[in-house]
Amino acid sequence: MKVILVTGRTVKQGFWKEYGKFSKAYMESVSVCYMDARDMERLGIKDGTNVQVSTKHGSTILKALKSTRGKHSGIIFVPYGPWINGVVDPETDSVGMPSFKGTQAEVEPAPEKPVLSLEELLKKQFRKLNR
Amino acid sequence: MRTVKHVTCPVCGCLCDDLELTIKDEKVVKVKNGCALCKAKFLGYSKHRVLKPLVRKNGRFFEVSYEEAVSRAAEILTEANYPLLYGWSMTSCEAVSAGIELAEEIGGVIDTTSTLCHGPSTLGIQDVGISSATLGQVRHRADLIVYWGSNPLIAHPRHMERYTIFRKGRFQKEKRKLIVVDVRKTETAETADIFLQIKPNMDYEVLQALRALIRDQELDVDEVAGIPTERLEEIADTMVECRFGALFFGSGLTMTRGKNRNIDAVLSLVSDLNKLTKFIAMPMRGHFNVTGADMILTWQTGYPYAVDFSLGYPRYNPGETSAVDILLREESDAALVVASDPVASLPRKAAEHLAENPLIVVDPHMSATARMADVVLPSTFVGIESGGTAYRMDHVPLPLKKIVEPPEGILSDEEILRIILSEVKRKKAEQMENP
Amino acid sequence: MKMELIIRNGFVFDPINGVKGEKMDIAVRDGKIVERVNERKALEIDASGMLVMPGGVDIHCHIAGSEVNAGRLLRPEDHFKYSERKTATTRSGSGHSVPSTFTTGYRYSRMGYTTIMNPAMPPLMAKHTHKELNDTPMVDKGSFPLLGDWWFVLEHLSNGRIEECARYVAWLMTSTKGYAVKIVNPGGVEAWGFGHNVHSLDEQVPNFNITPREIIRGLCKVNKLLNLPHTIHVHTNNLGKPGNYTTTLETMKCVEDLAADDKPVIHITHCQFSAFKGSDWKTLRSGAEEIARYVNNHSHVTLDMGQVVFTDTTTMTADAPFQYTLHELTGSKWTNQDVETETSVGIVPFRYRRKSYVHAMQWSIGLELALLIKDPWKIFLTTDHPNAGPFTAYPRIISWLMSRRAREATMKKINRRAQSKSLLPSITRELDFYEIAVMTRAGQAKALGLKDKGHLGVGADADIAVYKINPEELDPSRDYKIVRKAFRRAAYTVKGGEIVARNGEILKHVKGATLWLKVKTSQQTKVNEDLKRRFRDYWTVEYENYPVSENSLDISHPINVEAKI
Numbered sequence A: 001m002k003v004i005l006v007t008g009r010t011v012k013q014g015f016w017k018e019y020g021k022f023s024k025a026y027m028e029s030v031s032v033c034y035m036d037a038r039d040m041e042r043l044g045i046k047d048g049t050n051v052q053v054s055t056k057h058g059s060t061i062l063k064a065l066k067s068t069r070g071k072h073s074g075i076i077f078v079p080y081g082p083w084i085n086g087v088v089d090p091e092t093d094s095v096g097m098p099s100f101k102g103t104q105a106e107v108e109p110a111p112e113k114p115v116l117s118l119e120e121l122l123k124k125q126f127r128k129l130n131r
Numbered sequence B: 001m002r003t004v005k006h007v008t009c010p011v012c013g014c015l016c017d018d019l020e021l022t023i024k025d026e027k028v029v030k031v032k033n034g035c036a037l038c039k040a041k042f043l044g045y046s047k048h049r050v051l052k053p054l055v056r057k058n059g060r061f062f063e064v065s066y067e068e069a070v071s072r073a074a075e076i077l078t079e080a081n082y083p084l085l086y087g088w089s090m091t092s093c094e095a096v097s098a099g100i101e102l103a104e105e106i107g108g109v110i111d112t113t114s115t116l117c118h119g120p121s122t123l124g125i126q127d128v129g130i131s132s133a134t135l136g137q138v139r140h141r142a143d144l145i146v147y148w149g150s151n152p153l154i155a156h157p158r159h160m161e162r163y164t165i166f167r168k169g170r171f172q173k174e175k176r177k178l179i180v181v182d183v184r185k186t187e188t189a190e191t192a193d194i195f196l197q198i199k200p201n202m203d204y205e206v207l208q209a210l211r212a213l214i215r216d217q218e219l220d221v222d223e224v225a226g227i228p229t230e231r232l233e234e235i236a237d238t239m240v241e242c243r244f245g246a247l248f249f250g251s252g253l254t255m256t257r258g259k260n261r262n263i264d265a266v267l268s269l270v271s272d273l274n275k276l277t278k279f280i281a282m283p284m285r286g287h288f289n290v291t292g293a294d295m296i297l298t299w300q301t302g303y304p305y306a307v308d309f310s311l312g313y314p315r316y317n318p319g320e321t322s323a324v325d326i327l328l329r330e331e332s333d334a335a336l337v338v339a340s341d342p343v344a345s346l347p348r349k350a351a352e353h354l355a356e357n358p359l360i361v362v363d364p365h366m367s368a369t370a371r372m373a374d375v376v377l378p379s380t381f382v383g384i385e386s387g388g389t390a391y392r393m394d395h396v397p398l399p400l401k402k403i404v405e406p407p408e409g410i411l412s413d414e415e416i417l418r419i420i421l422s423e424v425k426r427k428k429a430e431q432m433e434n435p
Numbered sequence C: 001m002k003m004e005l006i007i008r009n010g011f012v013f014d015p016i017n018g019v020k021g022e023k024m025d026i027a028v029r030d031g032k033i034v035e036r037v038n039e040r041k042a043l044e045i046d047a048s049g050m051l052v053m054p055g056g057v058d059i060h061c062h063i064a065g066s067e068v069n070a071g072r073l074l075r076p077e078d079h080f081k082y083s084e085r086k087t088a089t090t091r092s093g094s095g096h097s098v099p100s101t102f103t104t105g106y107r108y109s110r111m112g113y114t115t116i117m118n119p120a121m122p123p124l125m126a127k128h129t130h131k132e133l134n135d136t137p138m139v140d141k142g143s144f145p146l147l148g149d150w151w152f153v154l155e156h157l158s159n160g161r162i163e164e165c166a167r168y169v170a171w172l173m174t175s176t177k178g179y180a181v182k183i184v185n186p187g188g189v190e191a192w193g194f195g196h197n198v199h200s201l202d203e204q205v206p207n208f209n210i211t212p213r214e215i216i217r218g219l220c221k222v223n224k225l226l227n228l229p230h231t232i233h234v235h236t237n238n239l240g241k242p243g244n245y246t247t248t249l250e251t252m253k254c255v256e257d258l259a260a261d262d263k264p265v266i267h268i269t270h271c272q273f274s275a276f277k278g279s280d281w282k283t284l285r286s287g288a289e290e291i292a293r294y295v296n297n298h299s300h301v302t303l304d305m306g307q308v309v310f311t312d313t314t315t316m317t318a319d320a321p322f323q324y325t326l327h328e329l330t331g332s333k334w335t336n337q338d339v340e341t342e343t344s345v346g347i348v349p350f351r352y353r354r355k356s357y358v359h360a361m362q363w364s365i366g367l368e369l370a371l372l373i374k375d376p377w378k379i380f381l382t383t384d385h386p387n388a389g390p391f392t393a394y395p396r397i398i399s400w401l402m403s404r405r406a407r408e409a410t411m412k413k414i415n416r417r418a419q420s421k422s423l424l425p426s427i428t429r430e431l432d433f434y435e436i437a438v439m440t441r442a443g444q445a446k447a448l449g450l451k452d453k454g455h456l457g458v459g460a461d462a463d464i465a466v467y468k469i470n471p472e473e474l475d476p477s478r479d480y481k482i483v484r485k486a487f488r489r490a491a492y493t494v495k496g497g498e499i500v501a502r503n504g505e506i507l508k509h510v511k512g513a514t515l516w517l518k519v520k521t522s523q524q525t526k527v528n529e530d531l532k533r534r535f536r537d538y539w540t541v542e543y544e545n546y547p548v549s550e551n552s553l554d555i556s557h558p559i560n561v562e563a564k565i
């Protein structure tokens, strides 16, 4: 399903990052994807099902959660963090700022694929840790 | 047990300075007046701490002394042709000052996390200026508050309580009107008198429509970004009719399509409104001292962020001299990261280049970036274990306090940067003598 | 360590000690002027054929603080072309009209200036100002807190509680590490909080039962009660508006009766901007004659010029309503920053053009004031940096003051109509080096009450400027270009007894002290308690976090003041 990806701050992400980024709580607070209930229905997924979010820049596995923030069909919301950074548009439009909000993305159900821990994610993404 | 009063909170740009902390055995055990984010920090900061300098050898971290780690850091920085010094928004002005001197000394680039949040706001200000005020001015006078693309209840939890909606002022005793503009119904939006849910990436269009409307121009479209024109007319009237309006904008405006153009538009709207009433605008700065980093860079170099010293004098050209661009172009050949976690916040391609090159991290935590580093220099928590100065989002400077002793032997960002600087100078002098 | 220095054989101009170009030696030890030094050991500067003066003193230049920095932020285009490279002794920097801090210090030092006063400090932002001043090397410096619209001042004065007001001001002066009472468009700045202004000395300030006249008189009394070294420092109401010279005359008159012993009680700053005759921009004329006549007949006023130079610059003042008018007039970008409970600031980029009638008239008015006021101890050289132009233009202004030819050369190039309306062609006066020394150092130091500055008597601070000018051979009227060049780059600048600059090269980066007043009054504790109790109703910061701590000043130089109350 085609959606617009918006990344941003959430209360949990703000809270748990103060406890350290390798904590499970931090991971659980940012490796999620808030979706409109109707969109979830359309995808045939439940609260808590894993989804794959992809753009032309990359893809990532996140846990889908039902948004409590009114209706926003066609928009998914993902907290700032390393899980989504491989997916956002790095283009800075010559002003130094990547496009963290409003990127075209594709969401599909991925119940079989696991959400990686930060350590796993970093190992997967960065060659340096595998030398 | 002792209590410390009037403590400044080193978390968000609200920089609340009315905290009361209870300390027991050099640990904060109780926080009065703080919000959830603040409590999380004061009560939880000491977890996942790095307590020894680390140096990576053959892919693995080894604990070393500060001397050794600093010497390695200085070596990396003196050998680099185009080092990047990044971060700075979660430390004291005094540390930033040391960082600027270091960047100048090694001919590097210094950039702050502004580049990732309100860099476009700065560019907008440089285009059109900004009609602004301190938060107390808003508290005393504003009868209309607008949050645009920002969600203070989450990101700046006491903003509304201390400065806007839930606080009385000398000339404003009645309830103020609240307008929220966002792409989804945020927590803040739920408390609004008027909520405008606009389509993503269309802020610019809405802002320009409002500019036209306050000039009494007719719009010949039925809707803009999903908002019926009559609704926009209503908003425009509310803005014009207020006595003192205050518009706060967040990354919802800087990070979407249009970026600095959105800011041009919002600042122009507010500027225009001053022909008809009093109106101010303010970016909702995130990290507690990102404003301070902007300020000190500006007074020492003339430019607020993305300052390049590679030619021996400050140069500034965001898009060229800004961190993400330098990393995406793979130009930097080493980096020093202070008080920030770019591996967790930069687009991955940029983070990859950062990690691929020699990387020095100064941080109290084992962050994702520290995990990638070649040298990790553990530091104190600024505003808890060491003092200094920070700037509130409205440019009001406030003191950061040292409240408890840091773990034994742990140095502050400022101290670490000063010793790196003198080590760099020493190494350079040595090289001059035996080229 | 005993540092000794002797400056030999220069033509010394030391107006405070009545020295008018006599050839003499100046001896220095440990940062002070002394009777004599051990001539065999002392470092020697051969100043034969050169001018020797006390280091320059600037009574009014916006070089640091939140408003200056907002100006820097607003104007990257001001910096691009003016970069200064890092050297072995100096830090890098940039900027033309709003230079970065290190660069500011170096540029002053190159011109032989050693003490400067930063005239607009929002008290809430005082920490910022002092941080920037810490980073402004080579000069000693002070700052004037903005007090004319501070709520406690308005409230106490409207209730006639002068003594109480004075104690609050004493608290503020000491807390913010300030040096003098600054008043800007009194009442108008408070009115700007809701987008309004006041337009005469007797208009009521909205929401406060007080008028500008009462604010000025009240603070003038407060200033005297507190025994502050400088007078109140006033930016008049209606600044920058045609016809405002009458407001300026009224402002000076309104404190006439408060003067005693021929001592000044008021300083009208950047008077050029407040000396406009006419009813609109088209009919603008100079009010310099009227103002000069008044000043020549009264001894309770000092002024500074606020001289316009033709260049691109950045205007910035706490007179935010005026800045908004300027924004509307020019259409240039505009920054405004209101400061709760205290003041405001507005910033607009500006270019003074020779061919503009108004700008050319402004240029003329500044010089007319300086030349028509007979006593150089009453009017000082400033550009209200950067409002009428950057301070680096001082040498050019000196040449205009000293040379009719220099004035004529510029006059030829300005707007035709302004040429015909200017009073300058009728003025033949050319200042001499003695008068220049008064207007650029001695007079300013005296007006500021700086006992150890602005002169070369024994015991004075060894802040000295040496210029490559031989007054016996050079005719400044004819050779004004040489004069200009010499003042641009001092042959030597001595700061605190050390040679810090030579021929425009910075030899040593020195910090310079922050001068501030430690004002002592009786019954201060009661006032502090009261302030503390009411603080949260006025500001959004805590009482305890408002003051600037002394140890945050890199080099603190408190001056003890015993108040009369």
Ligand code: SF4
Pocket: B009, B010, B011, B012, B013, B014, B015, B016, B033, B034, B035, B036, B037, B038, B156, B157, B158, B159
């Ligand atoms: S609002 Fe921000 S500054 Fe204030 S207590 Fe919460 S986190 Fe700290």
Ligand SMILES: [Zn+2]
Pocket: C060, C062, C119, C269, C270, C317, C384, C387
């Ligand atoms: Zn001024």
